Structures are given as structure tokens and as C-alpha cells.
Amino acid sequence: MIWIPELGHLALIFSLYLSLFSCGLALAKNQLGLALAWKLVRSNIIGQAFFGILSFGVLLLAFAQDDFSVAYVAHNSTTELALIYKLCALWGGHEGSMLLWYLILCLWSLWFIVKAKASSVFNLNTAGVLALLGAGFSLFILKTSNPFTRLLPNIPINGADLNPLLQDPGFILHPPILYLGYVGFALPFAMALAYLLAPDNIQVLAQKMQSPVRWAWSFLTLGITLGSWWAYYELGWGGWWFWDPVENASLMPWLGGTALLHSVRAASKRAQFGNWLLFLALFCFSMSMLGTFLVRSGILTSVHAFAADPGRGRFILIFITLTVGAAFLLYGLRYQAMPWQLRLFSKEGLLVTLNTLLVVCVAIVLLGTLYPMFADAWFNQQLSVGPPYFNKVLIPIFLLLMMLMSFAPYIRWSQDSWQRFKRPLIYIGGSSVIFGGVSRWLLPWQLDALALFGLLVAAILILVTLYSLVKGLKKFFYGQRRFDTLAMHCGHLGISVLAVGIILTSALSVEKDVLLKPGEATVINGTTFKLEGLESTWGPNFEGVKANFSVQRANKAMIQLFPEKRFYMPREMPITETAIYANIFMDYYIALGEPVADNQWSVKICLKPFVRWLWLGGLMIALGGLIAALGTRWPTTQVIN
Amino acid sequence: MMLRVNGQWGRRLHLAIILLSIAGLSYLLWQGLKANPNYQPPLHKLKALPDFSLPNALCPEQLITPMAWQGQPALIHIWASWCQSCIAEHKMVQQIHQAYDWPIYGVVYQDDMQMVQQWLAHQGNPYQSLVADEQGSLVVALGTLATPEWLVLDAKGVIHLRHLGPLTEKKFKQQFLPLLQHLKQEHL
Amino acid sequence: MSSRIGLILLLQLLVVTAVFAAQEIYPFESSHQADLFERLTKETRCVVCQNQSLAESNVPIAQSIKTAIYHKILLGQDSATIKAFLQAQYGDYILYTPPFNQATLGLWGGPLLFLGLAVMYLWRARGKHRG
Numbered sequence A: 001m002i003w004i005p006e007l008g009h010l011a012l013i014f015s016l017y018l019s020l021f022s023c024g025l026a027l028a029k030n031q032l033g034l035a036l037a038w039k040l041v042r043s044n045i046i047g048q049a050f051f052g053i054l055s056f057g058v059l060l061l062a063f064a065q066d067d068f069s070v071a072y073v074a075h076n077s078t079t080e081l082a083l084i085y086k087l088c089a090l091w092g093g094h095e096g097s098m099l100l101w102y103l104i105l106c107l108w109s110l111w112f113i114v115k116a117k118a119s120s121v122f123n124l125n126t127a128g129v130l131a132l133l134g135a136g137f138s139l140f141i142l143k144t145s146n147p148f149t150r151l152l153p154n155i156p157i158n159g160a161d162l163n164p165l166l167q168d169p170g171f172i173l174h175p176p177i178l179y180l181g182y183v184g185f186a187l188p189f190a191m192a193l194a195y196l197l198a199p200d201n202i203q204v205l206a207q208k209m210q211s212p213v214r215w216a217w218s219f220l221t222l223g224i225t226l227g228s229w230w231a232y233y234e235l236g237w238g239g240w241w242f243w244d245p246v247e248n249a250s251l252m253p254w255l256g257g258t259a260l261l262h263s264v265r266a267a268s269k270r271a272q273f274g275n276w277l278l279f280l281a282l283f284c285f286s287m288s289m290l291g292t293f294l295v296r297s298g299i300l301t302s303v304h305a306f307a308a309d310p311g312r313g314r315f316i317l318i319f320i321t322l323t324v325g326a327a328f329l330l331y332g333l334r335y336q337a338m339p340w341q342l343r344l345f346s347k348e349g350l351l352v353t354l355n356t357l358l359v360v361c362v363a364i365v366l367l368g369t370l371y372p373m374f375a376d377a378w379f380n381q382q383l384s385v386g387p388p389y390f391n392k393v394l395i396p397i398f399l400l401l402m403m404l405m406s407f408a409p410y411i412r413w414s415q416d417s418w419q420r421f422k423r424p425l426i427y428i429g430g431s432s433v434i435f436g437g438v439s440r441w442l443l444p445w446q447l448d449a450l451a452l453f454g455l456l457v458a459a460i461l462i463l464v465t466l467y468s469l470v471k472g473l474k475k476f477f478y479g480q481r482r483f484d485t486l487a488m489h490c491g492h493l494g495i496s497v498l499a500v501g502i503i504l505t506s507a508l509s510v511e512k513d514v515l516l517k518p519g520e521a522t523v524i525n526g527t528t529f530k531l532e533g534l535e536s537t538w539g540p541n542f543e544g545v546k547a548n549f550s551v552q553r554a555n556k557a558m559i560q561l562f563p564e565k566r567f568y569m570p571r572e573m574p575i576t577e578t579a580i581y582a583n584i585f586m587d588y589y590i591a592l593g594e595p596v597a598d599n600q601w602s603v604k605i606c607l608k609p610f611v612r613w614l615w616l617g618g619l620m621i622a623l624g625g626l627i628a629a630l631g632t633r634w635p636t637t638q639v640i641n
Numbered sequence B: 001m002m003l004r005v006n007g008q009w010g011r012r013l014h015l016a017i018i019l020l021s022i023a024g025l026s027y028l029l030w031q032g033l034k035a036n037p038n039y040q041p042p043l044h045k046l047k048a049l050p051d052f053s054l055p056n057a058l059c060p061e062q063l064i065t066p067m068a069w070q071g072q073p074a075l076i077h078i079w080a081s082w083c084q085s086c087i088a089e090h091k092m093v094q095q096i097h098q099a100y101d102w103p104i105y106g107v108v109y110q111d112d113m114q115m116v117q118q119w120l121a122h123q124g125n126p127y128q129s130l131v132a133d134e135q136g137s138l139v140v141a142l143g144t145l146a147t148p149e150w151l152v153l154d155a156k157g158v159i160h161l162r163h164l165g166p167l168t169e170k171k172f173k174q175q176f177l178p179l180l181q182h183l184k185q186e187h188l
Numbered sequence C: 001m002s003s004r005i006g007l008i009l010l011l012q013l014l015v016v017t018a019v020f021a022a023q024e025i026y027p028f029e030s031s032h033q034a035d036l037f038e039r040l041t042k043e044t045r046c047v048v049c050q051n052q053s054l055a056e057s058n059v060p061i062a063q064s065i066k067t068a069i070y071h072k073i074l075l076g077q078d079s080a081t082i083k084a085f086l087q088a089q090y091g092d093y094i095l096y097t098p099p100f101n102q103a104t105l106g107l108w109g110g111p112l113l114f115l116g117l118a119v120m121y122l123w124r125a126r127g128k129h130r131g
Helices: A004-027 A034-064 A071-076 A083-091 A094-115 A121-144 A169-184 A186-197 A202-235 A245-269 A271-296 A310-333 A347-379 A387-410 A419-442 A449-477 A483-508 A612-630 B007-034 B084-099 B113-123 B137-142 B169-187 C002-018 C031-043 C060-074 C079-090 C102-125
Strands: A510-516 A520-524 A527-539 A542-552 A559-561 A564-568 A573-577 A579-582 A586-597 A600-609 B074-079 B104-109 B129-133 B149-153 B158-164
Touching (some): A004 A034, A004 A094, A004 A121, A034 A071, A034 A083, A034 A094, A034 A121, A071 A083, A071 A094, A094 A169, A094 A202, A121 A186, A121 A310, A169 A186, A169 A202, A169 A245, A169 A271, A186 A202, A186 A271, A186 A310, A202 A612, A245 A271, A310 B007, A347 A387, A347 C102, A387 A449, A387 C102, A419 A449, A483 A600, A483 A612, A527 A564, A527 A600, A559 A579, A564 A586, A573 A586, B074 B084, B084 B104, B113 B129, B129 B137, B158 B169, C031 C060, C031 C079, C060 C079
Parallel strands (some): B074 B104, B104 B129
Antiparallel strands (some): A520 A527, A527 A542, A542 A559, A564 A573, B074 B149
16 A cells, blocks of 8 residues: 555654653653653653654565665665565665664663653653654654655666675674664663753662663674674675774774773762763763764765765754753763772772773774864875774773783772782783793794784783683572673673784784686695686576685695675676685685686685684673673662662 | 862863863864765876876777877876776767867776777777776876776876766866866967 | 505696696785785775775776786885885875874874873872862
């Protein structure tokens, strides 16, 4: 029926109205009385979420039914597409992914009102801020990025197809999980503002924030890890992180989120962390919104960026400036300095150092991302700020943080003495010197000094964390359920595994571009790659060539790999499907390039050692966050200090 | 927090710094929205045509050098037969050739000469001179990014304008024609 | 007996050499030149791609630039000369690591400034009675 997409449009409008209404109710809480206001706001938010889900569902239906009268469906789908990708194509373009963003915001708001049962001023304020954010984003969608615009009366027979790069399992999971994290930081943001509007007990606020912060951060970690893994096998040149503006846009909230994650727990134990807590809660979601702006406004070019439109950019920029400006204005006005005797060599001191360094990292990433634009405007110079810059500048800070991580969990609150750490330090110092000296003979690889140092720091962290993790697990099974400690060690272990992966894969990866005919072979580091043959292949919306490679390693079984080069007809785009054989210590990676002559192809072959450690580490970090999230209770009673 | 001023005014100062940073960043981003984020190679004004010696695409034994392209203001078109946009703009190139007497010099990039010859025989050849740059040495020396690209040359072999991407009639009339006429005036 | 083994070994040798070797796209005589090529292509950027070095990219213009670099290395030019040539055509953009000049003062100085502020903040925060 031709009018069903209009239902989706209408549902979104209703959702907007309800969110505005919630906002008004929250403002009028004193006139209505808290109990009544809360009841009404809850029903409104349920209604807002209901209409948000309905709107999303209608668009999903339009994709499932190949309804090309909807312009967005026509631009992103085609009849030959597999069903799962037709549905996922919903978040393949700007308008649809913005609707997904809004849906997730509605779901987080719903989660909040289900968890928060009391009709308190705090709850009303939080719900009000969430509703205001919802109103802003739904207004943005309706005014500038409406997915329900129609192509009547000339409905196209077929659509323009989903970008072939996106027709992949990674696309099914990556955006939703990433957005769950990204948008999830809206809840701590709203809670922080609610607190600032009616200051109360900061430690209770911290306890309330623990659950959303941990869940959001875990999802964001998982989303970024998935994205890196997906880019690795999809893009065809063996890279896993490019310091691309869109990646940076997700990294900045993650770094801020890590600081927030630590501060939430610290603030629940020490009220003096309250200011950092409030600042970081506001900071994280501001970074999320800034990221959304950078990715969708066309201000920066990126392999991931959506189609540009300065009109959208102006809308979001004004919205963000007003929201973030108002939030920090409130923070500044209500700022209460806390009496605090801070010693740097204490848990508080290290946590403050962590927060400071992470904020510095975010500032550096933002500087690097925006600098080319600035240099072009101010100096009329075109610059490349990419991996060489970010790696040079951030690696020292990350190494420092890893070093701090190895003893931070064991340091005492308030004050600690160097004496306690003298012996372990001597042991570690001594063994490090020995390790450094014999590494040339101990390790099978040639590494430069920096890589060796990084590996050493990571190894120490692994050993220390594993020891604590095992101890913690033993205690766990004996009844002492310290979720937080277990989660911390899991997360830190994940970071060290990630670090080992990064160091080794960066130092030891080998790449070679060769021209091969069937029957020819090439040898890289003792492994022979032979192109056995080529054959044609085809699918619902593509045709191409499939190559058969045999990989012969020394003293090991032979591997067969089948990389493909596909040509997607609807969009006339060639895509390379890489073939990877992966185990925990080595990836064998083959990607077909271009056909050079009759039957001769240029092929990129990579040997990437320890690259799986990267994503394994990422998964462990996310797991740590999830353990912490599952072990958190929403405070139902006031906790007395 | 960190500056010497404490108390009320310290707080106000820190608030002012935060708000100014937000405002400053917003302003920078607002300005950034107006700019073109894509990379454009530096258009060095008055850059001379680089030295080259490439085969004539239609007659490979003959070599062409920059001398052949000097003497009057002209257009240089860098294209390839595998480039969709170039094929699409070929009609326009024919029109320019027929309507005006500016010579058009072509550089065929990374292409099969037989295909090019066949294609031009079929579609018509608007080029006064056509070189085959299979390795891309001239193209890189010119600082080209991709096909198609247009350059405006003056009588002495100095490049005055570079246009990335397919040429439209509007652009030609608005940018190229005035410049070509100006160069002709100067030359006379 | 030994002659039969010898024959088998000879046959194996022939079979192994019958596997045709791949053709290098940019063959070099000396490993020094090959290293130079690898370094240069990793330190320069593909000018039409998003965040890819020349080594990683296969688009036509990247291939042509790599060919130009290849020929220049064969002519014996060193890293600085080749980079200067590329900069003349494509600007500072082609250098993957931003150069140190007036325009990049903020870029390279910024992290130092941030770290400096952080250190100042931590120094002032320690052991102070606040309130």
C-alpha cells in the first residue's frame, strides 16, 4: 500500500512532539507535582520510543518489500540483494543511519525510565534532558535528512544497490553496536546535567551512572574492534587502523569514556572525584555529538564518510554548540571546589593523572583531525595528517599509561609509599635489563628499541594482570564475587594483549606486490605462494574472477586460499574479496589487484604476524566492561557515606 | 584549578576559557563547512611545461617534444579510453574543436594505443597532437591526480589554468574562454 | 643404488625449477635500492585515496608515481631529491609525515602544549587544600 511509508514519517513527527512534551512536563514539575509529572513523562517517553520503533519498522518494511517509491530505498537497495543486506541497507546511508541513531536514543531513554522508578527531581531532570536531545535529533532528521521522501509518481523499477563494500557480515553488526555505545553516553550526559540542575549527593550520582557508562563503553569498545576487523579484510590492503577522521570520531568518545569509566567508580568511593565525573560525563557525549557532526557534514573527506551536505552540517553545528555550550555553562556556574589533599603517588593521584592524560589524548586526536582543514583555511597549505603523525605523538603517551597500569590497581587510596614497591620494582628492573640484553637471542625476530621497550612494558602488564586475574577468579569461585576487580584485570589484560598485537604486527608485517600468471609462484619469508588457477564466479548482483592459491609453509600443511575480484553491476564498482588464513600467530592475506595482461594479475600478498591479538585484545577489553556492567546494581536506596 | 587566580574569579576565568574554546571550535567548524575538503594540487602559476619526449599516439615511431606545443595559446586534455567521464565529455571536446580554433593537445594516459586509434577513428579526432603516456611520466611531472584533466597553455609553454574532472560547457565559457582570449592578446 | 637416488634428486630439482617465478612489479638489482623504494613509498601518500600510503595503493596515478620513483631510484637519485620532486608537483600533501614549518607549528607544538598544561595542572593539584 502506497501510504505505508507516510505512516513512518508521521510516526517520527509524533515522536518529536512527544519528546517536546516530555521536556515541557519536566520543566513544569513543580507546578504539577513530582508524582504526576513523573507518571506523565514516563508515558510520554514510552510513547516517543513506540513511535520511534514504528518509524524504524516502517522503513525496514519498505526495504524488505523493495518499495522503491521511497527515495532512500531506491538509492541504497536493489531487488537482487540478499534479504539480510536489504534490511541492513537501512543504515547504509545518512538518513537511515540517523534514524537508527534516534531509535537507539529512544531505547536508552526507555531503559532509563524502566530502571529509575522513583519520582524524584533527578529522574525528571534526566528524562527531560534525554527528551530534549531526542527532540533535537528527530527535528534534525525531519528537517534535513528525511528517509521517507518519496519518488512519486515515477517509481523506479530498480534501485541503485547498496555500496558493495557494505555487502558484508561486518556491516550487519558494526553500526548498531557502535551506535549503542556512541549514543549510550547520552544517558550519563543527561544525568550529569540533571545533577547540576539540582545538586545532591555526588556519590549516589556516581553509583547511578555506573551501569549506563559501563554498558555504553563496552558496546563502543566492541563496535570499534569490529570496525577495525571489518576494514582489515574488506578494504584489501591489510591495514587495521588508518587514523581516518571517522575512526577518530569514534576513538575520541572512547578515550573520554575510558576516563569516565574510571572516574565513575572513583567518585562512588571518593566524593572529591565528583568534579571530574561531571566534567567527563559532559565531555564524552559532546565528543559523540562532535563525531556525528564531523562524519555527516562533509567537512572532512573520509573513506567512511556519508554524502556531504553543508545544510545538515550547519544544523548539527548550531545544535551542538547550543547544547554543549549550555551544558558547560551550567557546569561552570555550579562548580563547587572540593577540599582535597591530593598526593600524586596514591590511587587518587594516579586516577587524576589518567584522566588528565586521556583528555590530552583526545585533544591531540582532535587537533590532528581538524588541522588539515585549519591549515588550508589559514595558511593555504594542504597537509597530510595521518598515521605517521598520530603514531609519533600518541605512542609515548600510551606507553606511559601502560606503565602506570601495571601498578595502579595495587596502589593505596589517599597515600602510598615508595617502600612498598621497592622490591617488585627491583625485580622488574633487573629482569627487564636481562630481557633487553638477551632479547636478540631469545626472541626469533629483529625488533628496534622502541618496539622492544613497548613489548617489555606489555609483557610486564600481562604477567602482573594474569597473576591477579587468576587470584581473583579463585576468590570468585569461593564466593567472593568482586566483579569490579575481575573486570578491571580482564580489561587491563586486554589492553596489554592489544599492545602486543600492535607492536608485533607493525614491526613484523611483510607485504609484497607481484604480477602472477597461473602456474607462477613467489616466495616470501620461506612461504611459497603459488597461483594454481583462475576461474569465473558470479552472484546475485555481481560477476568476477576467483583465483586459487596454494600456500606452502615450511614443515606445515598446505593451505588453499580463494581471493576474488568482483564487479558489481548495479553500481559498476569493482571490489576485491580478500582471502585470509588466520591463526593466533600469523595471518596469510591475499588480495587480487588488477588484471595486467592476458591472465596476468597484480596480487598483494601480506604476512601479518600476531594481528589477531589486536582484536582478541579488543574483545577482552569489551568483556571486562561487560563483566563490570553485569555486576552493577542500580541503586534503589540512598547509600550513606 | 591551575592558574594563580583562586576563588570566585578563578572559577569565572576557567568557565570563560571553556566557553571560549567551544565558541572558537564552533567558529572554525562553521568556516570549514564552506571550504572544499578535497585535495587540490598546488596550482603553481606560470609553471612551464615539463620536458618530455613521448611517442605520437597515432604514429608511434614519431616522437613529440614540448617544442611542438609552443607558439600559440592552447588546451591540453589528459584522458584515457578506459575513463568513463572522458568518454562522456568527448562530444564536448569535438564541439570545442569545431567552434573555436584553439588547438587541443591530448595526452593519453596508461592506455592501449590500438584501442585509442580505433576509438578516435570511430568518434572523430579533435586533437591537433596526441601523445601516448603509458608509464605516466608526463602526467606525474604535471602533478595530475586523475583523468580527465584540462590545462591551459600559453604561447611560451607556461601553464595558466588547471581544471580537474570533466569539462562542462559552462565552465569552458566562464573560465577557459576569457583566459584564452587574454593570452592571445598578450601574445600578439 | 646411489645413481638411482641421484636420478630422483635430479628429477626433483628439475620439477622445483619448473615452477615459474613471479614477476616483480618493480625489480631492483640491489637490496639498498629496494629498501629505498619501500621506504619512499611508505612515507608518501596516495594523493587520491583516503589515508593510504603509495605502497598500499593501486590506483592508476599511484602506479604512475611509483613508476616515476622507480626510474629515479634507478638513475641514482636519493631520498631527499625524489621527495623534493614530488613536493614540487603535489605539494606538502604527498608527504605522509607533515613537515616542520611555520604552517605546522600548531600541529607539532600542540601536543607539547597540552602535555605541558597537564603537567602544570597535576603539579598544582597535588597537596593543595582546595575550597
